[in-house]
Amino acid sequence: MSIPSKPDRRSNFIGIFFALSAAISYGISQVVAKKIVTDYAEPQVAAVTGIFFGMIGMFIVGLKDLPKDLKSPRQAQMFIVISGIFSSMGVLFLFLALDRSPVVVVTPIAATTPLIAIVLSIVFLRSLEKVTLRVILGAALVVIGIALVVLGRST
């Protein structure tokens, strides 16, 4: 499926629904992960086992489309594989950061992902995405808000 360069109202609504659903899933999973690392296993074990079961789940869910997607361009597959590698690198460096600095310092910095993503999308996705001042300001408000929530929770 190609990405619309200018999302219509329906795509916009679906996209926001998916983004909020992702945030809710990640938010609940943080509570579950906290329970795991507190009571049952080391953080790296929680991460590996979580991905293992997630991989099995996604294999089952995506099995029907797998033959078609395996015929997709190798370059596209490589980009997705690289995305997975960078995603896991993010998790690793977050653990390393938390091991060396307090959570009130680390979490707000780690929450700057949207701002970095916007800068990168301006540089690398110029032909795919139009980034407006409104989106930049909205992202900045979200990042500031996340920092305040983390600080407010810690104090």
Added chain:
Amino acid sequence: MIGILFALIAATAWAVSAIVARIGLQHIGTLNATFFSLISSFIVLTIVSLAIDPRAIFAFPIIAIPWFIANGTLNFVFGRLFNYSSINYLGVARATPIMAIAPLISTGLAVAFFDEKITPLLLVGTTSIIVGIIAIATDNS
């Protein structure tokens, strides 16, 4: 100082992950894009985990398995699938700030179920997040 650098590297790694996913998703379905990305994540994290402590990876009680499955389903089946789907529909610049509100969700759950206190900073932060999300969601360009 090194902790701050690592946190910055983590943030950059996630941003790069979203950018390259956006490029790849033009030619591949989100279901199997999520599956392929989980394979590479699994390989990297397994290698690192084995390097840290090879025995720890199998040292957990059986009772933990349902929790692992719940974590895997929430974080990787739903989380990453919705993540890629939102990038597909909205683009990186608009999807990533909305997905970044996950700490607000976990804080809300902590307040609701674990008796954490609501502080003024929490309220100001939540307001800032909501205004930011509305600004992004109502951007018509």
